[in-house]
Amino acid sequence: MRKVVLDRAICLKAGQCFYLQPSVFKADAEGWPEIIVGDLDDETFEAADSAAEICPSGAIEIIDE
Numbered sequence: 001m002r003k004v005v006l007d008r009a010i011c012l013k014a015g016q017c018f019y020l021q022p023s024v025f026k027a028d029a030e031g032w033p034e035i036i037v038g039d040l041d042d043e044t045f046e047a048a049d050s051a052a053e054i055c056p057s058g059a060i061e062i063i064d065e
């Protein structure tokens with residue numbers, strides 16, 4: 001199963017992930033990105049992978065469990 005994970009410790013809170021890929025991320029009340037999917041299907045995998053590529057801090061990773 002593929003999942004997307006996010007490291008808030010290095011996130012810059014710039015918001016590209018939730019602005020560009022709202023099927024996978026949303027902003028929480030304080031503007032931090034939050035992951036809104038569990039296991040990735042083909043569609044959400046593409047969205048998460050794209051977010052991982054554009055994230056300026058490298059905070060987004062896709063893992064295989």
Ligand code: SF4
Pocket residue numbers: 006010011012013014015016017018033054055056057058059060
């Ligand atoms: S794109 Fe990366 S740095 Fe920007 S809010 Fe999302 S996780 Fe944080």
